[in-house]
Amino acid sequence: xxxxxxxxxxxxxxxxxxxxxxxxxxxxxxxxxxxxxxxxxxxxxxxxxxxxxxxxxxxxxxxxxxxxxxxxxxxxxxxxxxxxxxxxxxxxxxxxxxxxxxxxxxxxxxxxxxxxxxxxxxxxxxxxxxxxxxxxxxxxxxxxxxxxxxxxxxxxxxxxxxxxxxxxxxxxxxxxxxxxxxxxxxxxxxxxxxxxxxxxx
Amino acid sequence: xxxxxxxxxxxxxxxxxxxxxxxxxxxxxxxxxxxxxxxxxxxxxxxxxxxxxxxxxxxxxxxxxxxxxxxxxxxxxxxxxxxxxxxxxxxxxxxxxxxxxxxxxxxxxxxxxxxxxxxxxxxxxxxxxxxxxxxxxxxxxxxxxxxxxxxxxxxxxxxxxxxxxxxxxxxxxxxxxxxxxxxxxxxxxxxxxxxxxxxxx
Numbered sequence: 001x002x003x004x005x006x007x008x009x010x011x012x013x014x015x016x017x018x019x020x021x022x023x024x025x026x027x028x029x030x031x032x033x034x035x036x037x038x039x040x041x042x043x044x045x046x047x048x049x050x051x052x053x054x055x056x057x058x059x060x061x062x063x064x065x066x067x068x069x070x071x072x073x074x075x076x077x078x079x080x081x082x083x084x085x086x087x088x089x090x091x092x093x094x095x096x097x098x099x100x101x102x103x104x105x106x107x108x109x110x111x112x113x114x115x116x117x118x119x120x121x122x123x124x125x126x127x128x129x130x131x132x133x134x135x136x137x138x139x140x141x142x143x144x145x146x147x148x149x150x151x152x153x154x155x156x157x158x159x160x161x162x163x164x165x166x167x168x169x170x171x172x173x174x175x176x177x178x179x180x181x182x183x184x185x186x187x188x189x190x191x192x193x194x195x196x197x198x199x200x201x
Numbered sequence: 202x203x204x205x206x207x208x209x210x211x212x213x214x215x216x217x218x219x220x221x222x223x224x225x226x227x228x229x230x231x232x233x234x235x236x237x238x239x240x241x242x243x244x245x246x247x248x249x250x251x252x253x254x255x256x257x258x259x260x261x262x263x264x265x266x267x268x269x270x271x272x273x274x275x276x277x278x279x280x281x282x283x284x285x286x287x288x289x290x291x292x293x294x295x296x297x298x299x300x301x302x303x304x305x306x307x308x309x310x311x312x313x314x315x316x317x318x319x320x321x322x323x324x325x326x327x328x329x330x331x332x333x334x335x336x337x338x339x340x341x342x343x344x345x346x347x348x349x350x351x352x353x354x355x356x357x358x359x360x361x362x363x364x365x366x367x368x369x370x371x372x373x374x375x376x377x378x379x380x381x382x383x384x385x386x387x388x389x390x391x392x393x394x395x396x397x398x399x400x401x402x
Contacts, residue, residue, distance in 0.1 A: 058279070
């Protein structure tokens with residue numbers, strides 16, 4: 001820590017504020033964002049659902065399609081249930097992959113979930129669409145990446161689309177406006193702690 | 202993508218399920234977690250507030266102390282207002298640092314916010330305490346890291362504490378159960394897009 005006099009500190013902070021204001025003044029464009037949360041760390045779905053909370057708090061309508069079971073937890077569901085008019089929640093990932101052990105059925109399920117995402121993207125009622133864990137089914141080649149990238153690129157320019165899941169395809173990250181990678185530094189599961197209410201679900 | 206017959210696929214997925222179940226069976230411990238969200242990427246506060254949503258959805262009580270202005274957005278506030286009995290929200294960071302340009306006052310504000318966090322940690326009514334952007338004031342040396350680490354380490358063993366902000370101190374990460382780093386891969390601000398309702402606030 002560099003020691004500064006109160007006057008030096010005030011001067012430095014004043015400059016910082018001015019620099020910040022100057023940058024912000026150049027940010028004038030409003031547009032729908034394509035947002036990708038990827039990486040092996042936690043928080044991809046949680047941060048996406050946090051954005052859903054923000055959007056519904058602004059009175060916007062949000063569509064959520066869950067490609068993998070359990071992405072929307074019982075805890076979140078209880079809260080979103082209080083805002084039923086603002087959130088359409090489609091848990092499409094029941095019984096996926098390692099549960100079904102039936103690849104043909106899994107591909108059909110992925111297709112069905114994806115068609116729902118496309119319907120929501122095309123529906124002007126939705127300001128935001130969250131395709132939760134879509135990256136997982138892309139990783140398994142259950143859906144063509146090209147088709148997904150084309151659909152999310154060719155959306156209404158004010159619509160926000162959020163896609164989560166590890167191993168986001170390169171083409172999707174290239175098309176995105178905002179990509180955040182969640183990196184696992186330390187995880188309590190490694191030391192025998194189980195999933196707990198309010199944390200994992 | 203490796204091509205497998207449906208039978209090979211079923212066999213592989215069955216093994217995956219069994220391996221997953223075996224690992225989960227060893228996770229039996231329940232305990233309060235010290236969770237740190239750091240890194241330069243987005244989603245640190247959003248994912249923490251997502252955990253707050255989960256916890257209140259389970260009927261738990263959560264305390265949120267905001268060390269830097271604007272961490273709780275108007276969007277989230279509207280949603281949390283519907284769950285007033287479950288969330289105590291203390292926005293302590295009004296007029297911090299580059300706004301005040303008054304270091305002495307900033308340190309006093311940081312102290313006040315921290316004392317509130319300590320009160321909430323000590324209060325059995327709270328199942329979870331979020332010290333949002335606490336890392337920022339630690340980074341500026343407005344609070345002693347040792348004091349913070351000692352207080353969060355010496356808490357009730359079932360209490361969850363979440364601390365967010367870039368540049369988490371090493372000692373805090375060492376004390377934590379779960380550390381996630383949010384890494385910025387791509388950001389729309391760089392291309393002139395302004396902060397938007399439902400995304401940044």
